[in-house]
Structure formats: structure tokens, C-alpha cells
Amino acid sequence: MEREALTKGDAVSTPSYDTIKKDPQFQELVTKRARFAWTLTLTMLVIYFGFIFVIAFAPGVLAIKIGTGVTTVGIPIGLGVIVSAFLLTGIYVRRANSEFDDITTNIVGRQK
């Protein structure tokens, strides 16, 4: 079943796994992608926990009114966090589905 399928798959391609690992392009791919992914992860964590900690420690900041109306800066900031989550996923997918996938296709292509 599952286990057999996986083991079989590994056995067939183990030699190529080894060569791929040494492929400089593979090294480039994983280094670039890891740096990119962790930077974006950190950005999201800073934005979100920044928001939460402002609420916990300095809620007054978010109560500041914009202009003469009743709308506070908290509203655009809160909505901004939601939009930032969407934008960050967009930024990642855009680069991963073009640049990173192109490199991956090259690496895989050389194995055939």
C-alpha cells in the first residue's frame, strides 16, 4: 500500500536524489526560496503580533480619530492587516509559480 508505494518510489529515484542534492541550481533554489519564505513569514508575524500588542499595551493609539469624523485609525489598520495577509500570499505565489518553478523544471529536466 502506501508504505510500499513510497519505498518503491524512493528506491527507484534514490540515485537521482543524490545528484539533485549536489546540483548547484538546487542549492540556489532552496536557499533563495527559504530566505524568501521566512522573510514573508516574519513579516506576517510582525504585522499580526504588532497589531495584537498595540491592542494589549496601547489601545489608545488605535482610538485616534482620522480628521474630524468618528472613524479611527484602528479601522484602516485592522483592515490593512487583512489586506496585507492577502498581498503577502500574492507576492509569494507570483514568485514561486514563475521563478522558483522554472528553476525546479530545469533541475527535474536534467534528471531525465
Next chain:
Amino acid sequence: MRALRTTAATLTAVLALAALGGAALAAGPIEGGGKQALNLPAILMFFAFVAATLGITYWAARRTRSAADFYAAGGGITAGQNGLAIAGDYMSAASFLGISGLVFASGFDGLIYSVGWLVGWPVILFLIAERLRNLGKYTFADVVSFRMEQTQIRSLSAIGTLTVVAFYLIAQMVGAGKLIELLFGLPYLYAVISVGALMIIYVAFGGMVATTWVQIIKACLLLGGATFMALMVLITFGFSPEALFQKAVETHPRGASIMAPGNLVSDPVSALSLGLALMFGTAGLPHILMRFFTVSDAKAARKSVFYATGFIGYFYILTFIIGFGAITFLMNDPSFYKVGADGAYNKVTALLGGTNMAAIHLSNAVGGSLFLGFISAVAFATILAVVAGLTLAGASAVSHDLYASVIAKGRVSEDREVRVSKITAVVIGIVAIVLGYIFENQNVAFMVGLAFAVAASCNFPVLLMSILWGGTTTRGVLFGGLLGLISSVSLVVLSPAVWVKTFGFASAPFPYDNPALFSMTIAFAGIWLFSKLDGSKRGAIDKAGFESQYVRSETGIGATKAVSH
């Protein structure tokens, strides 16, 4: 008449996400006196939904031939479809009624929850989604056990899955029963039985294909209905948010304070712990993780998270507008309230059925009884779709992980495995009905919080560590995962939400309602420590297996392909 007041207080909690923060109680309960007469348009529209989904289940059942079809829809779901289905799985009645109710009751504070529930998605995308697709086949246990000893790791993952599914399912079943009782005038037990029966049919006959399409239809209905409501609110105020907020501040008894954070989040430890549970709990929900195996490759997996984040974020913005709209439309109209003998009423707590009914009443205010019927039917459909997803995840953990790998040690035919899965779906459905009945009058508020805490403290750490750290061994995952599971469950039990509010003790041994900060630390530290200390032969095999796992997780070479028909 039954004392709906007490029974309905339970629902609240499920809907008000109270368990997650322990502070969301601002949104009051769905209270007595709210039980409606038989709501004909709602029932007709609900039957239309049921008929459509049963038709799809019939069609899906004919297409479901192999195990890959049953568990993963043959990998044939497109990124856009999967994005909608993920959103459908995730946008529960809790987020729709609970968050709009929270905004109705306390304004800005509602936004804190929506934000927390959304920001887990980018992290899932950056760290997990594509690797999950590249390594796994049907369940997240496939990924965790990739290079590990199968029996132990699959047992652990299955326990993690079933724990999350059980708590989530009980909360949903009780919530569904109460909600349907209120909206449709159907007795609680009938409501629970019909939800259970429908989810059994979807999952047992239609597998992942039917479940996916139920999610997609529900997501479209919910997004469509919420968009219409928000539009009607915005049109009234000439598309000026300032005008909407102005009117809300004038109307709401709390005045200008609804435009700023109240006291929902006060001490930093609770804030951080709640934030971690919301963010990483999402990344450990088995029914959500399963969705990544339904698309053809890593590219589609990434895109589906992008779409899902967009849909869910858009939906949360709508619930914010709906909450403020409800303030302006409902608070000056006594017909939505339990009015005292002197004609006075509390503008927040006296809302018929409680503050969680704010969105439902607003639908009546902006669209009349027909639209009220539509939104009621959508709320029912929402619960149905979520429980179907949970049931499939639970059934897969039993058949694919426990039965096929642990009990039969891989010597089992695909047909037999799928049959076990279908039988399990029936069993889970029946158990859910029974538990829903037993817990009718219990406070199940903490259960959603518990599900998220276990997901964040057991499933997520073992998944992340086995994917990212080569030094992880079977022993490390097993001990660390169990420690995370045990600590999260026991800390929730010892917390004020359960120890005081449910068991009735005077004070709680553990001061925080959300244990994630502590139990996640315990899990990660446990995995690291026991892997480091692991000098066993098995540990050496686990570490040696990382190289090929790493290459496959990064490139997708050797990954399961989509099955074409």
C-alpha cells in the same frame, strides 16, 4: 415549552468563539423567546440546497472508483475550486454569525478575531502547503510518517486528527441543533439527526468529490448572501464608511468607544497565546490540510491558498460591514427586541435570539422575509459543509492511517480500505448525533478552542518539524506530539473557561483560557529534545531518510500525480 434560555446559551458560546479568547462573551447568547414559527421560505430554500447537494453526491458517487478519488478527488480539483472549497471549509457559522454578532455588540473588537483567523493562511502557504502536496497522498500523516516508523507516527497523527475532529464536531452539532431549532422551528433532536444523516450521505457515498462541491456551493452562497447584505448597508449610506460609522456611533449605547479596541485583549500573555492558537491552529486542522491533496501539484496548491486567503479576507471585511450595518438598522427598531413592559429595551443584549442573530435579523431588515429565509438556509448549509469536511478527515485517519497502515500493516486492498472509510463515516455520523444529543444542555463553548489548541500543539509541531528539521526522529515526534496533545487538553480543562465556567469550581489552577503559548512550546521543545537524545537504530534511519524527503519536498520529484479519468 422548553426552557430555551439555558439550552440556547450553549450555542452562543459555540458561535461567539468564546472559548478561543474567553473574552468574546461580549456577544451575548442566542436566548429564549427567539424560537420562530415554521419559516417556510427558509425551509424551501434549504430543501433546494439539500436536493442540489444530494444530486451532486449521486454524480460524485458514480465518479468515485479508486481510493485516490475517495480521499483526494483524484487530485483533479483546480486551484480556483480548491480555493473556494478551503474557504467553504473554513468560514463556519461561528465566523459568520459570531463575528458579525461581536461587531454588533462591541464594534472594533470583532475585527481582532477576524484578523487572527486569517493570518494563519500566509504562514501555511510559505512553510507548509507545497511541501505537503509534494510529500503526501491523502492525509497529513502521510507527510509526518514519510521517513519515520509507520505504526507509531500514524497512530499519533490519527489520535491528533480524531481529537480535533471530535471536539470540533461536537461543538458544530450542538450549534447546528440550536440554530436550526431557532431558525426553522424544528425540534433540536430532529435537527441534529438531519445534519448527521446528510453528512453521512455526502461523505460515505460521494467522498472527497461530493464534499468538495458541497463546500464550493456553500462558499458561493455565503459569499453571495454576505455581499448582498453589505451592499444594501453601504447603499443606504451612499458608500461612505464614515457616514455608516457616524450613524453607528449615534445609535450604539457605547457610543464612540465602538470605534476602538475595548477590553477583549488586555494582558499580553493571553494575547500572545490566543494569537498563536488562532494562527497555527489553522495550520494543524486535518480537514483543511487534506484539501491540499485534491489539487494536481504544488503550483495549484499555492494558488489555492492565495484564492482562499482572498475569499476569507473579503468575507471577514463583509462581516465587519454587516455588524455595523446591524447596529444602524436594528438598534432603533423595537420589533427586533424583547421589549419590556415600559417599552424600554437593552439595545445589545435584548436582541431576539441574542446578539449572534444580528446578521440574521439584518437580512430581514434589508431583504425582507424571502432574504431572511435565504440567509437562514445558508447558515444551515454552512454547518453541513463544515461537518462533512470534518467527517471525511476523521474517516480517512481511521481507514488510511489506523486500519491500512497500523492494523493491516499495508496488506490491504484499496477497495477494502475505502469500504472501511465509508463505514467509519457512518459510525462518526451516528456518534456525532448521539454526542450532539448528550451535550444539548452542556456548555460546549470551550470545545472549538480545544480543537484549535490541539491542532496548534500536536498536529502543527509534528508536521513542521518532520518537514523542516532533518534531526527529527520517530521518538522525538511521538513524545513531543503526545506532550503537546496532553498538555493542551489538560491546560484547557484546568483553565477558567472549563474549570470554573463548566465544572463550577471557584478558581482555576491555570489562569489562561488559551494554552497554546505553553503547550506549543512544550511540543516543539519535546520533539527537539527527544530527537536529540534518540540514539536508537530507528532514529538513525529517520535522520538518513531526510535527504530524499528534502529533495522531494522541495522539487516534487516522485510526488503523487493527479489521476485522470
